[in-house]
Amino acid sequence: MLTLEGVDAGYGRVQVLRGLSFAAQAGEVTCVMGRNGAGKTTMLRAIMGQIPLTAGRIALDGQRLDGLPAHRIPRLGIGYVPQGRRLFGPLTVAENLEIGLMTRGHGARTRERVLDLFPRLRERLGQTASTLSGGEQQMLAIGRALCLEPKVMLLDEPTEGLQPSMIALIRDTVRTLRGMGVAVVLVEQRIEAVLELADRVAFVETGQVAETLPAADLTPAAPQFARYVGV
């Protein structure tokens, strides 16, 4: 479904991704793990067209994404929840969702589905995003991306800094997405979350996917966690 082949990318003269290859399938959760600076976030940004490739190709269902203007990539059905949420803080919850609905999705029907998934947001529709709690902000960040009715969902450390009840909610949401046939790419550092959610785990090291394994083959004591994540 989503494939990256031999991708080189970086920031100016600093090359971060070095021949990275990766694949995500519909109805699967693929977790991406690696040390800080390994290239996990850069990989997601490259998929979203936010940094140009210097080599390689990215495709969704066979259609090339690299070279497309960045604003056309979400229109093809890729939802992105960036690290730190990056909500439109001064805009209301309703307006943040509206931004997602403008691009894809089925208007009111999609909106209702998102609000059913996160009922807390329904109570906060008129509130500005910056005044929400951390957990509510993450719900909104995910809800906003869901408004695109994505085929692929990229989540960059969505549980970072959240309390346990919120983490459980986010994990339930990831399972729901998988059940809906969405290809989920989840950057996550918590081993227990990865083992609980993932169908496959891709370990990133120095800008490459060093190893991809079925999650069922991994245990908390698997050597890959120590080698690639340092835990």
Next chain:
Amino acid sequence: MEFGPFLLLAVMEGLVGAAVLALTASGLSLVFGVMRVVNVAHGEFFMLGAVAAWFVSQWVPGPPGLAFAVALVACPLLVAGLAALADGLVLKRLAYEPEATIIATIGLLYILQQAALSLYGPEARPVPPPFEARLQLPWFGWSGYKLFVIGAAGAVLAGLWLLLSRSRIGLVMRATQVDRETATAFGIDVDRVYAATFALGAGLAAIAAVLIVPIQQAHYLMGGDPLLLSFIVVVIGGLGSLRGTLVAALLIGLSDGVISTFFEPTLAKILATLLVALVLVFRPQGLFGARA
């Protein structure tokens, strides 16, 4: 004339200036707020609006009201189109980099100014008001057209407010203003938003010019004062804050009118500049701007 009526006259004159200034400065504020571009050529878009209105007044036959109505629609559209062209040819190619766009818009200022000098000439030329009407108060008479200017500017500003706060276009502009990269990740074509914003900002300046030119005169160097006052207003109000811009325009416009009437126009400019200095020292983000 006694002090009370004299003060009333000064306030009414100040309101005309404030209305036109609010329109001009809101264009500058919008461009900075959404694009982070300090448009030094903003005053030249004002000048182009006035000069274009003079040409329309010469070309459109019939009563002055008809020519004025044509100018009020056509000139802002023409200036907005030129601004969109400048955005595509210059600003976009500089990737909207803040320092580079300041230099580029200084260049644009001179290009527009010298183009106006070549095509229009050095003379200041009057444009007839669309109607002759006089508001007779017990103490003095006042131009009915000036009252129209206040009303028209207020209507345009209300429309701008509705556009930004109630429409999809406004929502897209506000989202782009907050975070360009995330806006792109949600399918917003930021380049088009920037082109539209730059055009809208210039168009607002042109509307202000068409409204004021029957009171002033069209001249190729007339962009300087509106630019300076707009910068003053935008800095006092808070860069990128439309609400702050409107409040500051009212403050500066009224004080300019009152001080100019009772003392000297130069003193009004000195005090406005002093106010900017005080704001920059004690509240650098402006009255309504967000702290960086």
